[in-house]
Amino acid sequence: MAQPKFTGKVEWPVTIELNKGLEGAITCESTIGYVDGQKGWLVYRGYNIFDLAKHSNFEETAYLLIYGKLPTKKELDEFCSRLVSYRNIPRAVIDALKLLPKDSHPMGALEVGVSALGACDEEAEPTVKKMFSGEPDQISEGIKASYKMGEKLTAQMATIAGAWARIRGGKEPVDPDSSLNHTANFLYMMTGEKPDETLEKVMDVSLILHADHGMNNSTFTCMVVASTLSDLYSSITAGIASLKGPLHGGANERALADVLSIKDEAGAVEFVKDSIAKKKKLMGFGHRVYKAYDPRAKVLGEYAQEITEKKGVGHLYKIANTIEKEVIKAYGEKGIFPNVDFYSGTIYYALGIDVPMFTPIFAVSRVAGWVARVLEYLPQNRIFRPRAVYVGPLEADYVPIDKR
């Protein structure tokens, strides 16, 4: 059959504007969180991050993000009890993790773990069918089941990360301890030791600060997958894959490596000068949205000073703080300030946490935001499907392989 010849030029039905990296693109309406990059504000459901870091805890913040309001005492107790009841993960998930090489990237292990969780959850596929049925009562049941899965994922991300921290060190995973809160139990599952008050408090604040951050890359990734009506486990696995990248969740390891490679404050000044001269990006600085000081870095910077001094590594804070001052001197006018990753690495290091576990800790927190955003979007779901501007030829003649 004769094929029509494609001739002419690429034509678009609408006026198009290409913004690299989808800068400024709007995906949906949301009431979950707000980032004002010019003022340096971060808000979850109307509450500013400084208040939450000071007064809340991870469980309450996760409830706030997912359910849209601060819980009453009873609601919070019930939510915490459900999270505790979901902490144990199926044996098959632990076995899958044990089959991986011990030097696998921990975020890869997390992807395997969450994917395996989905394979083991008998409700995952029936929920997909309900969501796809088109029948309002089935969809409403599907959404209810998705909330349950969201709570399970919030609890179980910590169990998987804790298990992997043990397995990669050649140790047996530690069973969750139901007498501990989410953060203390997470630390216990990672280290095998119940944390002291300082460690628990700093980690809890860090989990609050990382729980949601607007339409960031991993959140958008989760939503893109969920918008096909794939199951929540697949959507969250995709979020982990996105967060693994050094331009997103992996920057704190690199920021810490820079701090550790420097001897003293004079060395920090030299380091920044050298990076600027070589046009190297400074890890833990800059942000697509913040053109002012990232409020999360403000909170973590204060903790970094306190914790490094307490743990006898105060020189690390001094080096980091000197880097910060020099970078702001050079780039502040351009809107480049420390981001959340700049001080978190130094804090975790001072607390004795293994460096490869830094990004999984981010995922243990961010899962709450991912779940909240996907669940908010599902009732108004429309599949995400952007386009690319085709700039290639239209009139190429097919040449048989022996004539090329």
Ligand SMILES: CC(C)(COP(=O)(O)OP(=O)(O)OC[C@H]1O[C@@H](n2cnc3c(N)ncnc32)[C@H](O)[C@@H]1OP(=O)(O)O)[C@@H](O)C(=O)NCCC(=O)NCCS
């Ligand atoms: C976060 C990040 C990926 C945002 O990227 P983006 O919005 O695409 O911004 P760009 O990379 O286009 O940067 C815009 C400008 O600021 C500069 N810039 C951005 N981050 C910088 C950094 N960390 N160090 C030095 N310069 C930086 C760029 O060189 C660019 O300058 P130019 O306009 O003169 O070319 C980017 O700032 C970065 O790579 N930071 C380091 C990694 C990091 O800390 N990630 C964690 C984010 S929470």
